[in-house]
Amino acid sequence: MAATSNFPAPVPEFGAEEFWRGCNRGELMMQRCARCGKFRWLPQPMCPVCNSMESEWIKVSGRGTVYSYTIITHPVHPAAAGRVPYNVAQVQLDEDPDLILITNLVGVKNEDIRIGMPVRVVFVDHEPGVKLAKFEPA
Numbered sequence: 001m002a003a004t005s006n007f008p009a010p011v012p013e014f015g016a017e018e019f020w021r022g023c024n025r026g027e028l029m030m031q032r033c034a035r036c037g038k039f040r041w042l043p044q045p046m047c048p049v050c051n052s053m054e055s056e057w058i059k060v061s062g063r064g065t066v067y068s069y070t071i072i073t074h075p076v077h078p079a080a081a082g083r084v085p086y087n088v089a090q091v092q093l094d095e096d097p098d099l100i101l102i103t104n105l106v107g108v109k110n111e112d113i114r115i116g117m118p119v120r121v122v123f124v125d126h127e128p129g130v131k132l133a134k135f136e137p138a
Helices: 015-024
Strands: 029-033 055-059 063-072 086-093 099-101 116-129 131-138
Touching: 015 029, 015 055, 015 131, 099 131
Parallel strands: none
Antiparallel strands: 029 055, 063 086, 063 116, 086 099, 116 131
16 A cells, blocks of 8 residues: 655654564564563563563554544644544554554545444555555454
8 A cells, every 4th residue: 555645754763663664564563571471562671561671572463443533633744734634543453452553544534433443454655665554444
């Protein structure tokens, strides 16, 4: 799926480099504690559950549900001026109810978005060499 944009490119930070590399490969990667198995987003050095400093990156299914969403009607960045109204959604991934990503929904009209709607990840070209994880109805 391709949709180039003049939105700023993501800057891998907070130890999320593997997430972005996964997006560019078409894989949704999440950090998980290597000791207790708890997923976490945003990535962090220490597990908030068991305090382990050991972690691993796991490819997840990319399936989930819309946890919450909003429709943006006023652009907050000049690059968004021609795109309003657009949606920003929280997607709760199937692997863990606490694993929630902030993203956009594609392939659905804003008025048809519903909390609890099943969705799946798609990777959209942001600019050459950079893909973003977005979600579409499943």
